[in-house]
Each structure stands twice: as structure tokens, then as C-alpha cells.
Amino acid sequence: METLEAVIVEHPFFRGLREEYVALIAGCASNVRFAPSQYLFHEGEIANRFFLVRRGLVSLEIFVPGRGPASIQTVGEQEVIGWGWMVPPYRWRYTARALEITRAVAFDALCMRRICDADHDLGYELMLRFAGIISHRLQATRLQLMDIYSLSA
16 A cells, blocks of 8 residues: 555655655645545635545636636646645635546645744745646636636627
8 A cells, every 4th residue: 555655755746845844744644535526625615625636537616606617627637736725814716526536635734834834945845836836727717717708798
């Protein structure tokens, strides 16, 4: 059986992270499984975790007034879901729903913030890595909204 540390080390998001950081981060991690159509979290709720997707597909959705949920991106294996845990007020900015059986590693937000507060070098390293994800999700949302609103014109 593969350890959480081994999964973390092999994941592209954490690739190259110092060994001692991997050990700390693994202490905040657990394996999770989601059934098709099961929600990982809902927009507006407290962002208390983030996820490394190991297997499966997850739809990231936003609520568009007058239209309902709109998928902004589909996330699959080797990707990361969730950055709201890092940015006050620690709320989800979108909803995540499993499209098929999805296995992931979940990281507890309080634990992660505690270790980042204790080691600012680790916190900075994670912030840099998450900044790329935030930028990517923002662009995906922008493109999706352009598509949605061009249909109504």
C-alpha cells in the first residue's frame, strides 16, 4: 500500500518540495472517495480542505443568476482542487461535484495553516504554487462567463 508521503511526493503540485515539508504536509492528509454526483463542497461554505485528485473527474461549477449552475472547468487526475483555505474569509468560491468515482487526498485547512504559520518558507512555497492554480481557475471562469453571456445576446 502506498503511503500518503509517497503520493504527495509523486504529485506534480508538490514535486520538488523539501522532504521535511512533505512529512509535515502528510500529517494533515487523508484519503477520500466520492461517488458520482457527490459534492466535495459547495460555493459559499467554509473552505476547510483542499484536494489532490488521484483518480476520477470533478466538475467545478459556479451559480449564474437566471441560469443555474455552470461548469467552469473539469478537473482530473494529478490536479488540485481548492485554494479558498489559504485566503480569508476561507470560503469556497465555486462548487465541486464528482462526475465519476473520484479518489483524492484531502488536506485539513486548519492543520495546513498552522504549519504554514510556523514555517513561513513553506507557506510562501505553497502560496506560489497555489497562485498558479488561482490564475488558471480565474481564466477558466472568465472564458466560461464570456461563453454564457454571448449565448444570451
